[in-house]
Every structure is written in structure tokens, then in C-alpha cells.
Amino acid sequence: MEWITILLSVLALGFMFWFFSTNKTLQLGQSAPDFRLPDHHGKVHTLSDFHGKWLALYFYPKDDTPGCTKQACSFRDGLQELAHLGAAVVGVSVDDTDSHAEFAQKYQLQFPLLADTAAQTAADYHSLVNLGFIKFAKRNTFLIDPEGRIARMYLSASASRNSTEIIADLKGFQAKESNKNPSGSRLPD
Structure with missing residues (x-):
């Protein structure tokens, strides 16, 4: 009986190693x-709704935790x-719209919370x-530039420091853009 427990433990550890080592990411x-x-x-909402703006697209595990x-x-x-920096914020989890509505109302969240119930x-x-x-989103955030490209990724983002x-x-991006554009105009809104 003890060897079955050991075998199951080894299989579980092997699965966890495989799962986390094959975790791919975007570029x-x-x-x-x-x-x-x-x-x-x-x-x-679609990605193209935010064309011309920066987008902080953040994934989170569960409403009201x-x-x-x-x-x-x-x-x-x-x-x-x-918003002053030309960015919109959107949260995404696999919770449904009713759960998101309660969460947004309870904490006066003034940005969209998207329901990814199919987890796609x-x-x-x-x-x-x-x-x-059981499916849930990892706490990852993607900063998407006004052209729809991934500018930064915050994998395993800090809940308290992410924003x-x-x-x-x-x-920093604005400062670089300012140096490229001596007229001093802002990034697109």
C-alpha cells in the first residue's frame, strides 16, 4: 500500500513539473x-475597441477574493x-457577468470586467x-500599445503593485516617445 502512495506522489509531482515547465507565453x-x-x-468588447489607446488587460483568478x-x-x-496617460483598463476572469456585476458594484469599479466563461x-x-x-485565470497583465502589440507582460503580477x-x-514609454518627437505631442489617446 505504501508504494501506491509513493507512486501517486511521484506522478503528481511529475504532472506539476510538466504543467509549469510547458507553460508558454506570448512575445x-x-x-x-x-x-x-x-x-x-x-x-x-473586442481588442479593436481600444485601437489608438494603451490597454492594460489584466487577468485575475476570481471575483471578490x-x-x-x-x-x-x-x-x-x-x-x-x-486615463491621463492614454490607457484603458480591462479585467478578465472566467467568472460570469453576474459575478462581475456584483464585484464591480461592491467596489465601485469603473472599468470593464470581461466574462471569459469559455476560458478561451x-x-x-x-x-x-x-x-x-476547475479553470481559472492566472494573475497576468498585458500592456498593449495603441497599435495592438504587446508592449509589456507582467506574469504572476503583484496584486498591490500592478497598476x-x-x-x-x-x-517611460511617453518619455521615449517625447525624445523621438521633439514637438512634444502626447501619445495617442
Whole structure:
């Protein structure tokens, strides 16, 4: 009986090693995968809706859990500065629109929360944990440039620092753009 326990433990460890070692990701500069998902108001959003703006597309595991709430509230609190920098924020999880609506209302979230109930968008962004009967999004964030390309990836993003990291990176991108464009005009809104 003891050898069965050892065998099962070895198989479980082997599976975990395989799962995490084969975890692929997207590449900086490549076109971001498109999506078509409803938000908590029922409005459908696509990547092209954000063309000409920066987009902080963040994936999170579950509505109204401690880390996810901290991350969402951090984006909420930084939303004005992000908008000033020409960026929109969109959250994505595999929760449904009703769950998103309750979460958004409870914490006064003023940005779209997209319901990826089929888990396809999370999979396209290599941000899905699929245990067969349980699926949830990894806490990954993608900063997408106004042309729809991936400018930055925050894999295993910090729930408390994610929005401030994005703000700092956007300021860095603006400074680089300013140096390229001596007229001093802003990045596209």
C-alpha cells in the first residue's frame, strides 16, 4: 500500500513539473490576441475597441477574493492617472457577468470586467490554469500599445503593485516617445 502512495506522489509531482515547465507565453512586440467578451453590463468588447489607446488587460483568478480585490481596487484608484496617460483598463476572469456585476458594484469599479466563461481568451493569452473540472485565470497583465502589440507582460503580477508598475512603464514609454518627437505631442489617446 505504501508504494501506491509513493507512486501517486511521484506522478503528481511529475504532472506539476510538466504543467509549469510547458507553460508558454506570448512575445513582446507581437500582435495581441483578439477577444470578443461581454462585460458586467452585457456590452461586448473586442481588442479593436481600444485601437489608438494603451490597454492594460489584466487577468485575475476570481471575483471578490482578497488578492483580486486588492488588484481591482488598485486599478480603480489609479484609473484617472492611467486615463491621463492614454490607457484603458480591462479585467478578465472566467467568472460570469453576474459575478462581475456584483464585484464591480461592491467596489465601485469603473472599468470593464470581461466574462471569459469559455476560458478561451485566458488560454489565448497563456493565462489559464486548466485542471479539467476547475479553470481559472492566472494573475497576468498585458500592456498593449495603441497599435495592438504587446508592449509589456507582467506574469504572476503583484496584486498591490500592478497598476503602479503600469503607470511607471507608461511614463517611460511617453518619455521615449517625447525624445523621438521633439514637438512634444502626447501619445495617442
